[in-house]
Amino acid sequence: MKSKLKLLLNSVAVFAALLAMWQGIIWAFAVPSYMLPSPWVVAKTFAMRLPDLWASTMISAEAAVGGLLASIVVGVLIALVFARSRWIRTMFYPYTILLQTVPIVAIAPLILMWVGQGILSVGVVAFIICLAPIIANTTQGLVSVDENLVQLFLMHNASQGQILRKLRLPHSLPYLFVGVRISSGIAVIGAITGELFAGSGQVGRGGIGYSILYAQTQVQTDYLFALVIAATVLGFTLFFAVMFFEWLALHHWHESAAESRADG
Amino acid sequence: MTTVPEVLFKGVSKRFAANAAPVLDGIDMSIERGEFVSIVGPSGCGKSTLLKLVAGLSACTSGEIAVNGMQPKNAREMVSFVFQDATLLPWRTVERNVALALELEGRTRDETAAAVAKLLELVGLAEVGKSYPRQLSGGMKMRVSIARALATRPRVLLMDEPFAALDEMTRDRMNEELLRLRGEQNWTVLFVTHSVAEAVFLSSRVVVLAPHPGRVAHEVVVDLPYPRTGETRESEAFDALVNKTSKLLREAYRG
Numbered sequence: 001m002k003s004k005l006k007l008l009l010n011s012v013a014v015f016a017a018l019l020a021m022w023q024g025i026i027w028a029f030a031v032p033s034y035m036l037p038s039p040w041v042v043a044k045t046f047a048m049r050l051p052d053l054w055a056s057t058m059i060s061a062e063a064a065v066g067g068l069l070a071s072i073v074v075g076v077l078i079a080l081v082f083a084r085s086r087w088i089r090t091m092f093y094p095y096t097i098l099l100q101t102v103p104i105v106a107i108a109p110l111i112l113m114w115v116g117q118g119i120l121s122v123g124v125v126a127f128i129i130c131l132a133p134i135i136a137n138t139t140q141g142l143v144s145v146d147e148n149l150v151q152l153f154l155m156h157n158a159s160q161g162q163i164l165r166k167l168r169l170p171h172s173l174p175y176l177f178v179g180v181r182i183s184s185g186i187a188v189i190g191a192i193t194g195e196l197f198a199g200s201g202q203v204g205r206g207g208i209g210y211s212i213l214y215a216q217t218q219v220q221t222d223y224l225f226a227l228v229i230a231a232t233v234l235g236f237t238l239f240f241a242v243m244f245f246e247w248l249a250l251h252h253w254h255e256s257a258a259e260s261r262a263d264g
Numbered sequence: 265m266t267t268v269p270e271v272l273f274k275g276v277s278k279r280f281a282a283n284a285a286p287v288l289d290g291i292d293m294s295i296e297r298g299e300f301v302s303i304v305g306p307s308g309c310g311k312s313t314l315l316k317l318v319a320g321l322s323a324c325t326s327g328e329i330a331v332n333g334m335q336p337k338n339a340r341e342m343v344s345f346v347f348q349d350a351t352l353l354p355w356r357t358v359e360r361n362v363a364l365a366l367e368l369e370g371r372t373r374d375e376t377a378a379a380v381a382k383l384l385e386l387v388g389l390a391e392v393g394k395s396y397p398r399q400l401s402g403g404m405k406m407r408v409s410i411a412r413a414l415a416t417r418p419r420v421l422l423m424d425e426p427f428a429a430l431d432e433m434t435r436d437r438m439n440e441e442l443l444r445l446r447g448e449q450n451w452t453v454l455f456v457t458h459s460v461a462e463a464v465f466l467s468s469r470v471v472v473l474a475p476h477p478g479r480v481a482h483e484v485v486v487d488l489p490y491p492r493t494g495e496t497r498e499s500e501a502f503d504a505l506v507n508k509t510s511k512l513l514r515e516a517y518r519g
């Protein structure tokens with residue numbers, strides 16, 4: 001408990017030092033506000049334009065969460081197919097790696113062209129960027145089941161459906177969560193990237209990405225900073241929401257999700 | 265009419281690929297109902313493979329195995345398997361782990377509840393039914409694994425080094441308990457182990473396998489009376505049998 005408090009105090013101290021440095025640079029080099037607004041100005045803008053920020057964040061959140069959920073559904077289905085045969089796996093696995101290495105900014109315009117402007121295509125960009133970690137981790141979970149356990153199920157004349165439901169799926173749940181955790185971090189990046197290409201709209205009606213573009217053209221550097229903060233908070237929130245669900249689902253039985261009791 | 269052996273091996277050979285060397289070759293052996301047969305032999309000589317053949321999890325390349333006169337695949341309902349690792353499902357409580365086999369056979373939770381409670385009582389785990397496997401010690405996990413195997417009321421129990429991962433004290437205690445349970449339920453046991461002392465203590469007969477290919481090198485009849493206790497281990501007769509079996513095992517190693 002004491003060490004946790006100390007850790008918190010240390011983080012706060014680091015944060016304060018960074019703010020002081022930021023302010024110090026502005027004073028020392030007389031940086032104009034349109035290049036680098038002071039922490040105080042950013043804070044004020046953040047507070048004053050909270051309704052706009054909130055609206056933008058909600059739009060981005062919708063696309064990010066939608067893309068993430070879709071990637072979980074589709075990713076698990078693909079993993080189930082991959083887990084069925086080594087043959088399919090070796091044939092198609094390289095393409096999931098490709099999915100991970102293709103720069104999303106390069107394909108976002110294509111997606112917008114095919115799917116059309118709007119939140120759907122933004123969600124699709126988030127979906128694509130989220131997909132690979134889900135597929136990779138869930139497949140890993142489905143195929144890493146202890147062979148002896150499979151044999152135990154077979155000994156008791158279990159059907160393939162029973163082996164899937166009672167063995168492979170629960171076994172792969174912690175693996176799926178590893179994938180979802182990774183994807184939750186990048187879902188927001190996907191959504192904002194999508195929005196950067198998503199064309200026109202008004203501030204307050206577009207997501208964070210669109211608002212960033214708008215603030216840039218208007219040289220509202222303070223608002224740009226506020227948007228960066230909003231995006232960061234959104235990413236964190238999503239990540240911790242996933243952690244919470246992970247804890248909920250796994251803490252009874254999984255080592256990583258709970259402190260293990262010493263056994264003798 | 266002569267009685268049907270519980271497990272009968274007739275010229276059993278096994279190779280995993282057509283051009284590979286056989287893992288098991290020409291195994292002939294008859295195990296009668298109620299016998300406790302241990303199999304000892306160096307690692308890699310095919311002990312696990314042998315048990316899997318009896319369980320019908322893998323097929324003989326030549327020869328045949330009959331379990332109570334039936335093909336192993338059709339006799340699965342009367343056979344249970346206990347692995348070296350407890351192989352429990354970590355997401356299930358102890359109770360639900362024990363219930364697994366019954367559940368796979370289509371029995372409902374209500375039907376299994378009474379049976380599970382009785383089994384936990386039997387292995388001395390009545391208190392931890394609601395715990396998860398990660399909260400248990402190695403010995404307790406193995407008890408759960410045994411309770412799970414007993415749930416389907418098997419006639420034949422196949423055990424593949426079930427106590428190998430336990431410390432010696434726990435292992436000795438588990439050995440005694442296994443014999444106590446067998447006294448109550450009278451299964452036929454095929455038990456694989458690395459430990460000659462364990463084999464002699466438990467068995468009515470010890471089979472020594474020689475490697476490359478795995479074949480029966482010797483059989484030692486253990487004529488120590490049941491029930492066996494801690495005192496059995498201190499008897500001269502026990503020591504003599506352990507020494508004799510160890511010597512045969514060393515000879516089998518050398519080939």
Ligand SMILES: Nc1ncnc2c1ncn2[C@@H]1O[C@H](COP(=O)(O)OP(=O)(O)O)[C@@H](O)[C@H]1O
Pocket residue numbers: 280287306307308309310311312313314
């Ligand atoms: N599924 C399998 N496919 C190919 N080779 C196997 C398989 N299972 C076991 N073997 C081989 O058969 C031999 C005997 O293995 P095993 O029965 O596990 O020995 P033991 O249990 O006596 O240590 C080993 O050389 C092992 O590599």
Ligand SMILES: [Mg+2]
Pocket residue numbers: 311312313424
């Ligand atoms: Mg083995």
